[in-house]
Amino acid sequence: MGIAAPVVRAGRAASRARREASQSRSALVLGGLAVGALMLLPVAYLVVRALEADASSWDLILRGRTVWLALRSVGLAVTVTLAAAALGVPLAWLTVRTDLPGRRLWGVVAALPLVIPSYVGAFALLAALGPGGMLDAALQNTALAGSLPDITGWPGAWASLTLFTYPYVYLLVAAGIKGLDPAAEEAARSLGRSSWATFRSVTLPLLRPSIAAGCLLVALYTLHDFGAVSLMRFPAFTQAIYLQYRGAFDRAPAAILSLLLVAIALAVLAVEHSARGRARYYRSGTGSRRPLRRVALGRWKWAALAFCSALSVVAFVLPVGVIVYWVLRAVSEGEEVRITWAAGFGSIIVSSAGALVALLAALPVALLASRRPRRLATVVERLSYSGYALPGIVVALALVFFSINTVPLLYQSLPLVVIAYVILFLPQAVEPLRGSLLQVGPRLEEAARALGKSRLGAFRSVVAPLLAKGAGAGAALVFLTAMKELPATLLLRPTGFETLATRVWSGAAAGLYGKAAGPALLLLAICAVPLYLLARRVEVEEAEVENK
Amino acid sequence: MRGKSAGIALCLCLGLLTAACGGGISSVLGDDKTLTVYSGREEELVGPLLAQFEEDEGIDLEVRYGDSAELAAQLLEEGDGSPADVFFSQDAGALGVVGDEGLLSPIENAILERVDHQFRSQEGLWVGTSGRARVAAYNTEALSEDDLPDSIEDFTDESWKGRIGFPPTNSSFQAFVAAMIDTRGEEATLAFLEGLQANEPELFEENSDVVRAVAAGTIDVGFVNHYYIYEVSAEEGDIPVANHFFTNGDPGALINAAGVGVLATTDQADAAETFVDYLTGDKGQRYFAEETFEYPVVRGLEPSSDLLPLDQIQSPDIDLSELGERLPRALDLLAQVGFL
Numbered sequence: 001m002g003i004a005a006p007v008v009r010a011g012r013a014a015s016r017a018r019r020e021a022s023q024s025r026s027a028l029v030l031g032g033l034a035v036g037a038l039m040l041l042p043v044a045y046l047v048v049r050a051l052e053a054d055a056s057s058w059d060l061i062l063r064g065r066t067v068w069l070a071l072r073s074v075g076l077a078v079t080v081t082l083a084a085a086a087l088g089v090p091l092a093w094l095t096v097r098t099d100l101p102g103r104r105l106w107g108v109v110a111a112l113p114l115v116i117p118s119y120v121g122a123f124a125l126l127a128a129l130g131p132g133g134m135l136d137a138a139l140q141n142t143a144l145a146g147s148l149p150d151i152t153g154w155p156g157a158w159a160s161l162t163l164f165t166y167p168y169v170y171l172l173v174a175a176g177i178k179g180l181d182p183a184a185e186e187a188a189r190s191l192g193r194s195s196w197a198t199f200r201s202v203t204l205p206l207l208r209p210s211i212a213a214g215c216l217l218v219a220l221y222t223l224h225d226f227g228a229v230s231l232m233r234f235p236a237f238t239q240a241i242y243l244q245y246r247g248a249f250d251r252a253p254a255a256i257l258s259l260l261l262v263a264i265a266l267a268v269l270a271v272e273h274s275a276r277g278r279a280r281y282y283r284s285g286t287g288s289r290r291p292l293r294r295v296a297l298g299r300w301k302w303a304a305l306a307f308c309s310a311l312s313v314v315a316f317v318l319p320v321g322v323i324v325y326w327v328l329r330a331v332s333e334g335e336e337v338r339i340t341w342a343a344g345f346g347s348i349i350v351s352s353a354g355a356l357v358a359l360l361a362a363l364p365v366a367l368l369a370s371r372r373p374r375r376l377a378t379v380v381e382r383l384s385y386s387g388y389a390l391p392g393i394v395v396a397l398a399l400v401f402f403s404i405n406t407v408p409l410l411y412q413s414l415p416l417v418v419i420a421y422v423i424l425f426l427p428q429a430v431e432p433l434r435g436s437l438l439q440v441g442p443r444l445e446e447a448a449r450a451l452g453k454s455r456l457g458a459f460r461s462v463v464a465p466l467l468a469k470g471a472g473a474g475a476a477l478v479f480l481t482a483m484k485e486l487p488a489t490l491l492l493r494p495t496g497f498e499t500l501a502t503r504v505w506s507g508a509a510a511g512l513y514g515k516a517a518g519p520a521l522l523l524l525a526i527c528a529v530p531l532y533l534l535a536r537r538v539e540v541e542e543a544e545v546e547n548k
Numbered sequence: 549m550r551g552k553s554a555g556i557a558l559c560l561c562l563g564l565l566t567a568a569c570g571g572g573i574s575s576v577l578g579d580d581k582t583l584t585v586y587s588g589r590e591e592e593l594v595g596p597l598l599a600q601f602e603e604d605e606g607i608d609l610e611v612r613y614g615d616s617a618e619l620a621a622q623l624l625e626e627g628d629g630s631p632a633d634v635f636f637s638q639d640a641g642a643l644g645v646v647g648d649e650g651l652l653s654p655i656e657n658a659i660l661e662r663v664d665h666q667f668r669s670q671e672g673l674w675v676g677t678s679g680r681a682r683v684a685a686y687n688t689e690a691l692s693e694d695d696l697p698d699s700i701e702d703f704t705d706e707s708w709k710g711r712i713g714f715p716p717t718n719s720s721f722q723a724f725v726a727a728m729i730d731t732r733g734e735e736a737t738l739a740f741l742e743g744l745q746a747n748e749p750e751l752f753e754e755n756s757d758v759v760r761a762v763a764a765g766t767i768d769v770g771f772v773n774h775y776y777i778y779e780v781s782a783e784e785g786d787i788p789v790a791n792h793f794f795t796n797g798d799p800g801a802l803i804n805a806a807g808v809g810v811l812a813t814t815d816q817a818d819a820a821e822t823f824v825d826y827l828t829g830d831k832g833q834r835y836f837a838e839e840t841f842e843y844p845v846v847r848g849l850e851p852s853s854d855l856l857p858l859d860q861i862q863s864p865d866i867d868l869s870e871l872g873e874r875l876p877r878a879l880d881l882l883a884q885v886g887f888l
Contacts, residue, residue, distance in 0.1 A: 065883055230717060230753065231753055233751055239717075239888070243888070245617055245618060245621050246615065246617040247879045249617060249624075249642065249645040249872060249875075250876070251621060251624065251625075393621075397622070400626060401625050404626050408629055411629070411631070412631065487618075491622055495610040495611070495612040507592070509590050509592075510591075510779070512783055515592065
């Protein structure tokens with residue numbers, strides 16, 4: 001075989017590759033800039049409003065109470081995140097790496113609390129366990145009457161946010177564990193480490209990026225949450241923002257406080273960035289990875305089962321039971337329980353559109369962040385979190401402001417609701433994508449290129465299939481969260497357009513829990529579908545691995 | 549697996565397409581034959597009345613329900629570009645703010661003059677549609693009417709320790725505190741709130757939860773609006789709760805109003821006026837008196853027989869649209885005492 005011909009061909013290929021590379025790079029940069037510009041909207045709006053503030057509004061942020069509220073919110077975020085990690089990481093390990101009985105079922109059940117909106121969950125917890133709640137009433141004529149601890153305040157806020165957000169950690173870490181290469185663990189074991197020491201010194205560090213990503217989603221969710229903290233009467237920073245809008249009707253101080261919240265979120269991001277570390281997490285050796293070995297739980301099996309059951313009872317069975325109870329009570333009292341199909345359809349339409357567009361917007365962000373961690377990538381990535389850290393009403397008012405003043409046709413249309421979802425939930429699409437990209441070494445792409453694939457071809461045949469995994473998870477997360485979104489939907493929807501969340505709100509706002517429970521139940525049922533698909537997909541994958 | 553992913557992708561695309569089209573259609577349909585109402589009043593409460601209006605007057609409504617204060621913030625953001633024709637608010641404060649920004653156009657004198665002066669804007673920018681009284685809802689098994697004090701300020705007495713409750717984040721409660729600042733001054737209001745705090749009150753998120761707690765006997769007395777006992781008994785059947793009214797200009801006797809204003813940018817001034825006329829007219833007022841158990845605000849109309857007539861209550865003399873200006877201080881005091 002002659003040598004000259006391939007060399008010439010390689011030379012041509014190289015120049016073609018350079019051209020393509022610069023094209024794809026500029027497409028990526030353009031995409032990143034477009035997403036960055038979109039994400040800049042809420043911050044730009046807040047700056048406009050904050051500049052209108054007079055001196056007394058600026059004094060507001062220096063006041064003791066504001067600082068105190070900020071500290072409380074940060075404290076809540078830290079404790080909720082720690083607890084969510086303490087639940088999510090073991091659950092992921094148990095359902096993926098052990099011989100836990102009913103492992104696959106638990107894999108789905110552990111994610112289920114994600115379908116419960118945290119405001120509905122908090123409400124159900126209060127109704128069941130709170131003062132004057134169902135348990136309290138049941139104990140009334142017993143020796144234990146009045147002995148229930150008061151769950152309102154920090155314990156209730158902490159418990160409800162933990163129970164309904166830990167699945168973010170669980171899902172991302174479970175995906176991370178599935179992507180692990182057992183070679184590193186086996187090496188550690190063969191060098192004489194115990195299995196616990198191996199887990200601590202090898203597995204856990206390898207899981208750092210997915211744990212950090214899950215924790216980030218939980219921490220920022222806690223910071224921007226208003227529904228659960230106000231129901232539990234835990235004075236948090238978002239309450240200060242809402243009080244400015246609702247009580248004082250003043251947008252300037254609300255804008256200043258919101259900017260402060262963005263600043264806190266940036267600080268959280270910096271912490272997460274250092275926790276994630278600069279390490280790379282793809283395998284660098286040769287050969288393909290083998291399926292993961294399962295750990296036999298032995299007599300720990302019962303403890304593990306008890307842990308899984310107890311958690312699912314509190315985080316899923318209890319809130320769903322309360323909602324079902326309300327529906328049944330309404331039915332038994334002859335109230336008409338309307339099944340709001342139109343609202344269900346509306347929810348599905350906007351949420352799936354939001355999931356798709358968020359996914360498209362997340363692609364350049366995740367690719368830039370994992371492939372070209374330079375300044376532009378960092379700026380775009382940080383910006384992509386600003387919307388997620390803000391309460392929905394702030395993002396909604398920003399979009400009112402911009403659409404009225406630039407594209408009035410867009411105002412109060414469904415596309416604007418979709419844009420709001422993208423701004424609010426983009427990180428939930430970015431994190432799984434980035435997680436799957438981190439586990440693809442750039443060498444894989446290079447190998448495909450060396451084997452004669454074009455740049456696009458290499459992307460399509462090597463990166464895209466791996467991305468698809470993260471994409472499915474990201475779209476499902478955004479869909480689930482968008483289904484539950486309320487404040488931005490209320491402000492931006494076309495007049496008369498209903499989602500299940502707005503139906504739940506209009507029932508609950510009138511104090512008619514029977515009316516709110518019907519749509520809430522339908523919301524849970526619809527959300528269970530993408531969650532189930534996600535879990536099923538995981539099963540198919542594992543079956544494939546086991547057959548090899 | 550590929551088939552399934554493709555299926556999901558197809559669903560997502562269909563969703564996007566429908567969303568885009570839906571948006572287009574709704575903006576085309578948003579033509580000038582319908583009157584757009586921003587309603588801070590709940591659909592469960594006013595929906596039937598608005599449907600009746602459409603039927604009686606032959607005017608189609610597009611109603612956007614939301615929280616009154618959030619809708620006010622939205623109207624301020626929309627400015628001259630607002631698609632709204634009418635703002636129907638749960639309380640006067642939100643109307644006052646929108647009016648102060650110059651976004652409301654004056655209401656015709658003939659309509660304004662029907663309504664008692666305390667329930668309308670001094671500049672004629674909005675008019676009240678119904679009133680609600682602050683009351684102490686009490687458990688009738690634990691207390692009788694005679695056990696209750698004449699002034700809300702008496703609840704700071706030690707004998708009420710552990711027996712009272714209220715919703716501090718609720719805007720009606722906050723309006724009451726603002727009214728107290730207006731009539732009694734800041735110092736006395738702070739002393740009152742501190743006195744309440746010393747009595748270890750039970751705090752709630754919603755007025756209806758306060759009434760439920762009174763019904764269950766968890767607390768003996770709750771500070772709420774007068775109509776919540778009707779709302780809760782509609783859902784729970786008979787409950788052992790009654791309203792105690794304050795009188796003689798006591799700060800606890802505040803009567804707040806829901807009201808309506810017409811946006812200055814409306815291109816449907818006639819239909820908007822018909823709407824305001826309807827709400828303050830015979831049918832509207834009768835609906836509020838009989839269906840939502842509120843106070844009619846038009847002179848000469850009697851409330852439902854369970855309610856203490858307005859002229860016996862003597863609400864403190866306050867300009868309702870200026871209550872909003874006191875609110876920031878009210879919030880400060882509530883926070884200072886630890887209720888927020």
